Amino acid sequence: MSLWEIITWPFAKLMVWLYELTGNYGVAVILFALVVNLVLTPFMAKSKKSMMHSTRLQPKIQELQRRHEGNQQKLNEEMQKLYREEGVNPMSGCLWSLIPFPILIALYSVIRQPITRMMFASQEVLSAIEGYFPDEIANLSARMQAYKEILLTDLVHNNWDAVNAALRSTEGWEKVLDIDFSFLGLNLGSQPQISTLWNGPYTWAALGLFLIPFISAGFSYLSMTVSQKTNPTAGGTEQAAAQMKTMNLMMPLMSVWFCFIMPAAMGIYWIANSVFGMVRDLILTGIYKKQLDKEDAERAASRSAREKELEEKRLETERLKAEGKTEVNANTSKKKQRASEKQKSDERKAALDRAERAARRERLGIQEQEKPASQVGNRRYARGRAYVPDRYEHPETAEEATEAAALASEGAEAIDESVADDVVAAAAVEEAAEESVEAVEAAEESVNE
Helix, strand or coil: CCHHHHHHHHHHHHHHHHHHHHCCHHHHHHHHHHHHHHHHHHHHHHHHHHHHHHHHCHHHHHHHHHHCCCCHHHHHHHHHHHHHHHCCCCCHHHHHHHCHHHHHHHHHHHHHCHHHHHCCCCHHHHHHHHHHCHHHHHCCCCHHHHHHHHHHHHHHHHCHHHHHHHHCCCCCHHHCCCCCCEECCEECCCCCCHHHHHHCCCCHHHHHHHHHHHHHHHHHHHHHHHHHHHCCCCCCCHHHHHHHHHHHHHHHHHHHHHHHHCCHHHHHHHHHHHHHHHHHHHHHHHHHHHHHHHHHHHHHHHHHHHHHHHHHHHHHHHHHHHHCCCCCCCCCCHHHHHHHHHHHHHHHHHHHHHHHHHHHHHHHCCCCCCCCCCCECCECCCCCCCCCCCCCCCHHHHHHHHHHHHHHHCCCCCECCCCCHHHHHHHHHHHHHHHHHHHHHHHHHHHHC
16 A cells, blocks of 8 residues: 555545445535544644734734834844744744645545545556446546546446446456435536536526535635634735735635536535634634633733832832942952942042042132033033923922023033133043943843843
């Protein structure tokens, strides 16, 4: 037995068992489609959940695209980080969707080739049947050659006694089953024909076969619409929307074409498959919507708790700094510790220099020139000509104080020449020290976290 026969064997046995159980080929095909959908449900469930999860990330992905526009490398890094935090594999939806394809091909061959794939009759048996109906085989069109086994099975059923008597001596003939393709008055082994409807007798069989392609197209369109409604793509572009709309029209039209060039049994299978697929999609959407809502709520609660914890640590660190109770982190490198000690030493030296200059000025009787609150070193308006230091503490008077400061500074020199160069240098050192200390503190907080 070949590998392909091993793959198709369980589906062939299932189809034979369903036919023997129901005694109706059409019902067997419908139940066959049901079992197929049940078999594929675990694979489709993985794909469905991944797609729904990815859809929920679209607003965050669009925000990253807006924030890092023009920097593709940074955008890719941030998107990978987002996927890790959310536990999403962007390729999983595609991978799980590809797994069912080999199964679907096997199923298709079982329905299309009932003699060799469903009954596992030999090529000798198939050739013997073809030889018994030479005229019918000769009249088959090129495109119907692929479905000749369905037509031959129907011919065998209609002439069972004669064919069985003539071919029973053929080796392997015992595997051939007498399969009746009739279903609701239709012959599922026949091909829908427009000419039969208009030129032949107006019968339910002719009308029913003619309607199967359009019913299949209708359910195909409905299935795609339900799938898009239950799993919308957030923020899709106009081009993507246009492509999806085109696909929604093209796929049903292709279904009509294929059903007209194939035996009606394939149309019944596709109709049943579309119906069961819609039901499966609706059920999975309801299940995973609740699961994803719960997971999103848990992640939001965890994120909120983490932010609250970090805020509490920050406030505690600020309180300890204000009280002078902070300790050097044991994990801080010696290089950072030396830099911190040097900055503190420079700060103490600058403070002593300021105190000595103030004492010397006082001994010499030099009056300090009034300085605006915005002055840094000899730059009188380094913080702005309308600077008011307590504007946030007293917002009710902030506007008036700002206007007064702006008027007082109007026309005044920006540089205070009475300030000595050593004061300017000390102010620069003090300002640099403050910035360095802030940087070291931020680094320590990052290490502590």
